[in-house]
Amino acid sequence: MADKNVYFFGNGKADGNSTMRQLLGGKGSNLAEMTNLGVPVPPGFTITTEVCKSYYDNNKQYPAGLQAEINENIKKMESAMGAKFSDKENPLLVSVRSGAAVSLPGMMDTVLNLGLNDVTVEGLAKKTGNERFAWDSYRRFIQMFSDVVMGVDSDQYEHAIDAMKKKRNVKLDTELSAADLKELVSEFKAIVQKSAGEMFPSDPIVQLQKSINAVFGSWNNDRAITYRKINDIRGLIGTAVNVQAMVFGNMGETSGTGVAFTRNPATGENLIYGEFLMNAQGEDVVAGVRTPETIDKLEKVMPAAYKQFMTLSDSLEKHFKEMQDMEFTIQEGKLYFLQTRTGKRTAAAALRIAVEMASEGLIDEKTAVLRIDANQLDQLLHPMFDPKAPRQVIAKGLNASPGAAVGKVVFSAEDAVHLKEMGEKTILVRVETSPEDIAGMDAAQGILTARGGATSHAAVVARGMGKCCVAGCSEINIDYKAKKFQAGSVTVKEHDFISLDGTSGEVMLGQVKTTTAELSGNFSLLMKWTDKYKRLKVRTNGDTPKDAETARKFGAEGIGLCRTEHMFFEGNRIEAVREMILADDKAGREKALAKLLPMQKGDFLAIFKAMEGYPVTIRLLDPPLHEFLPTKESDIEALSKDMGVSVDKLKKRVSALHEFNPMLGHRGCRLGITFPEIYDMQVKAIIQAAIEIKQSGKDIIPEIMIPLVGHVKELSILKENAIKIIDAEMAAAKVKLEYMIGTMIEVPRAAITADEIAKEAEFFSFGTNDLTQMTCGFSRDDSGSFLPEYVDKGIYERDPFQALDQTGVGEMMKIAIEKGRKVRPKIKLGICGEHGGEPSSVEFCHSIGLDYVSCSPFRVPIARLVAAQAVLKEQK
Ligand code: PEP
Ligand code: MG
Numbered sequence: 001m002a003d004k005n006v007y008f009f010g011n012g013k014a015d016g017n018s019t020m021r022q023l024l025g026g027k028g029s030n031l032a033e034m035t036n037l038g039v040p041v042p043p044g045f046t047i048t049t050e051v052c053k054s055y056y057d058n059n060k061q062y063p064a065g066l067q068a069e070i071n072e073n074i075k076k077m078e079s080a081m082g083a084k085f086s087d088k089e090n091p092l093l094v095s096v097r098s099g100a101a102v103s104l105p106g107m108m109d110t111v112l113n114l115g116l117n118d119v120t121v122e123g124l125a126k127k128t129g130n131e132r133f134a135w136d137s138y139r140r141f142i143q144m145f146s147d148v149v150m151g152v153d154s155d156q157y158e159h160a161i162d163a164m165k166k167k168r169n170v171k172l173d174t175e176l177s178a179a180d181l182k183e184l185v186s187e188f189k190a191i192v193q194k195s196a197g198e199m200f201p202s203d204p205i206v207q208l209q210k211s212i213n214a215v216f217g218s219w220n221n222d223r224a225i226t227y228r229k230i231n232d233i234r235g236l237i238g239t240a241v242n243v244q245a246m247v248f249g250n251m252g253e254t255s256g257t258g259v260a261f262t263r264n265p266a267t268g269e270n271l272i273y274g275e276f277l278m279n280a281q282g283e284d285v286v287a288g289v290r291t292p293e294t295i296d297k298l299e300k301v302m303p304a305a306y307k308q309f310m311t312l313s314d315s316l317e318k319h320f321k322e323m324q325d326m327e328f329t330i331q332e333g334k335l336y337f338l339q340t341r342t343g344k345r346t347a348a349a350a351l352r353i354a355v356e357m358a359s360e361g362l363i364d365e366k367t368a369v370l371r372i373d374a375n376q377l378d379q380l381l382h383p384m385f386d387p388k389a390p391r392q393v394i395a396k397g398l399n400a401s402p403g404a405a406v407g408k409v410v411f412s413a414e415d416a417v418h419l420k421e422m423g424e425k426t427i428l429v430r431v432e433t434s435p436e437d438i439a440g441m442d443a444a445q446g447i448l449t450a451r452g453g454a455t456s457h458a459a460v461v462a463r464g465m466g467k468c469c470v471a472g473c474s475e476i477n478i479d480y481k482a483k484k485f486q487a488g489s490v491t492v493k494e495h496d497f498i499s500l501d502g503t504s505g506e507v508m509l510g511q512v513k514t515t516t517a518e519l520s521g522n523f524s525l526l527m528k529w530t531d532k533y534k535r536l537k538v539r540t541n542g543d544t545p546k547d548a549e550t551a552r553k554f555g556a557e558g559i560g561l562c563r564t565e566h567m568f569f570e571g572n573r574i575e576a577v578r579e580m581i582l583a584d585d586k587a588g589r590e591k592a593l594a595k596l597l598p599m600q601k602g603d604f605l606a607i608f609k610a611m612e613g614y615p616v617t618i619r620l621l622d623p624p625l626h627e628f629l630p631t632k633e634s635d636i637e638a639l640s641k642d643m644g645v646s647v648d649k650l651k652k653r654v655s656a657l658h659e660f661n662p663m664l665g666h667r668g669c670r671l672g673i674t675f676p677e678i679y680d681m682q683v684k685a686i687i688q689a690a691i692e693i694k695q696s697g698k699d700i701i702p703e704i705m706i707p708l709v710g711h712v713k714e715l716s717i718l719k720e721n722a723i724k725i726i727d728a729e730m731a732a733a734k735v736k737l738e739y740m741i742g743t744m745i746e747v748p749r750a751a752i753t754a755d756e757i758a759k760e761a762e763f764f765s766f767g768t769n770d771l772t773q774m775t776c777g778f779s780r781d782d783s784g785s786f787l788p789e790y791v792d793k794g795i796y797e798r799d800p801f802q803a804l805d806q807t808g809v810g811e812m813m814k815i816a817i818e819k820g821r822k823v824r825p826k827i828k829l830g831i832c833g834e835h836g837g838e839p840s841s842v843e844f845c846h847s848i849g850l851d852y853v854s855c856s857p858f859r860v861p862i863a864r865l866v867a868a869q870a871v872l873k874e875q876k
Helices: 018-037 049-057 066-081 120-128 131-148 155-168 178-196 204-218 222-230 282-286 295-301 303-320 347-360 365-371 374-381 413-421 435-443 457-465 521-533 545-553 564-569 573-582 586-610 633-643 647-657 669-674 676-695 712-733 748-752 754-758 768-777 787-792 809-823 839-847 857-875
Strands: 006-010 044-047 094-100 110-114 239-245 256-261 273-278 324-331 334-342 393-396 398-401 404-410 426-430 446-449 468-471 476-479 484-487 490-493 497-501 506-509 537-541 559-563 616-619 702-706 740-745 763-766 828-831 852-855
Touching (some): 006 018, 018 044, 018 094, 018 303, 018 334, 044 066, 049 204, 066 204, 094 204, 120 131, 131 155, 131 178, 131 204, 155 178, 222 435, 273 295, 295 303, 303 324, 303 334, 347 365, 347 374, 347 521, 365 857, 398 457, 404 413, 413 435, 426 435, 435 457, 446 457, 446 497, 468 497, 521 857, 545 857, 559 564, 559 852, 564 573, 573 633, 573 647, 586 616, 586 676, 633 647, 669 712, 676 702, 702 712, 702 763, 740 748, 748 754, 748 768, 754 763, 754 809, 763 809, 809 828, 839 857, 852 857
Parallel strands (some): 446 468, 537 559, 537 852, 559 616, 702 740, 740 763
Antiparallel strands (some): 006 044, 044 239, 094 110, 094 239, 256 273, 256 324, 324 334, 398 468, 404 497, 476 484
16 A cells, blocks of 8 residues: 555656556656656646545545645645635636546546636636636536536536527627626526536535546446456556646637647557647547647647647657657647657557667567557458459548448447347447447447547547547538438448448448458568567467468468368368268268268368478367258258258258257267267378378378367277378378377366376367366357356456466366376477467466467467567566
8 A cells, every 4th residue: 555645746846656557547657757857747636546446445435634635735736836726816727537557548537627616717817817718617617517526417508508609699609708608607507506406516625526536436437347348458446536737728829739649649650640729628629529730730830839849749758668649738838748648559550669669779679579469469460451442432531540341331339239239240420429439339340430630539449449440521421310421422321331441541332342461561570579589389270271371471380270170061072971971871971981081181281281391280070960961941852852862861860960968969089989980081181191291202290189088098099090090091102100199178077187198199289168168167159148247247357268267277277287297298288279369368378388379360470479478578
């Protein structure tokens, strides 16, 4: 526990610094750091995240003495500003903002202009010589405070403003006079009284107490909870609260406010990127209500402030050695920084920034590797628009977040969520987005807004999510009521397809063709760096030569799982497979299998070639046979015609193969035990293909993998059968071949008898899909109906089929490793369940000493990165 609850910053000195992020939050610790660096920051104080935790732990009671600490810090702030709370002449006004250790942009509450009341508003007017500004600030404060703190619906204020504009016969808010605004303040207060059943508080200390409560309260609002969930943000104890003296960007034409990044957050280009609005408050820029100007234009408007801003932003990046996202305000020509933080960026920008910062010497290669968020890399591995595909461009907006998105147009977040549940892809089209739209933005493929700039809510959130976004597309006219938008002469209705190019900002009609991604440039360079550090090998799960080629391009070092059954569905092979299944006896099955042999051999040959001498693990048939038979009446009839077998016989066979619980039924090695001829054919095909490779002068060590073993005797029987076939093939070809026979560990019994199994198995590959199913007792097919609720309730922190359950399934793996190594110290160990490409699981696999992970081709770069990061984190 920290020795105090409140930390001051101001007058060039702060109680905290940037290393105190957990305690002061990102915003608070960086405000302290900036103050210490001499950057102009309005003074203020930070109430710690520990106070937030204690507030929730103690039934919303604050630690004793907190108010005294706050009062003491208010005094310090008053003296730094030469202003006072409640002062008639020179009133102190403050902002109250949240700030956790990890930023949740826009998700929690903020109160601005706090300290205004009927007395101080006059003081502000006198001090600034701007009566209109003072009354406008007051009405904004009532609006924001009563919304955030008292739960008053702010639509009512908008109606009141509209009515006033009508009465005065004007169009813009800015055309309302000080007297009009004064009248509105009275109306606003009446609205508060009526809606909340109490008066608007006039005492600044009460205003502050209530605002602090609201900000701590917003830590657990729905938006913040959803944001943490979507972004997998865990382990935070709460938010800090920052109370800071207000500076005003809306005090006239020499005032303004803006947001800027030290490098381009969409592309990574080393060029300042941002926007500003003159005569505006910070929220106006982020809310996207008025479209701001790009930052370079500030040079003309306010040359001195621009120059100072550029120098300071550059020094902040050099100091933090990271791309910064900054908020600033210019009050009557004087520049203030209100915030600096590590800027959110797309995966492409992250790679470019990391690689370029390393080449600039700002960071080293290891830091560059650690900088990349493995979960984010996924964005670059998704399809992009085929450059050759025709495009019908109907509008162009701001290229706010890159990527290619194709989907059906929806106009509300709810519709995006709803259509996703029905398996549909959507593009969310909004005039602008707000934090309420977060779930819909997550559900949509891409986001298109008519208003707002490159730092609007839509742009910032989309970039954080790695979603394609075209923002501020003023060429489109949205009609929410009629559920359509107009782009020039083209009308696009709800559920029409459009395509968004987040890199060019183009909006296209219809579904533009996409192509697969590849590793090149910065991506491929950073991946080469990962190979210098990682210990784990990364293989791929691939069933076809095409998978193998894709995975090689992504840097796979072999195949960890080739599911041979997928080959059974290729072309017209399924006919031979069905003939085999429906045969009455062994001879009939062998006849059908003989037809499959050359096809399987051809597949293996192609895969061995694509893998260029890297190891290839081929798993013998696993799924229950009924999966290959038709279920629909019409399909059964067609099959009966094709095969010349009666419908009746076919149906009998299908029903004989029916199982109540096929996942625990006649599958895996149980098929090999009962129908040995199937595995015999597969082993023959593998060995014949390997012999051909060897004869062509290339190296290959095939690894034959037996699935679903639970008892060592299953393995010893099947291994003996396989060796007989292999010996016969080698003798016939007069070739001596190295090979391995091993097993999957996916049945708990196999894990806990791994010492017995290791006597037979030369390698273990953890099949964590089945091992999770059988260890947790969750059906792979049926757990979708309750697991999400389990995760919501925190019973499991993550879906154990996605992120390895380290305490349960992971423990099972550790037991198997320990027992296996006792018998066969050099036993090769890998994982081939879906977890092999999930970052937290890959890190775990590194920590328990596996030799390799195997994952789908598109996750190979992710696994390579995590494998390297795991080593670098250990070194730290
Ligand atoms: C597993 O169970 O983890 C596995 C890789 O096999 P499958 O998913 O094919 O059952
Ligand atoms: Mg399995």
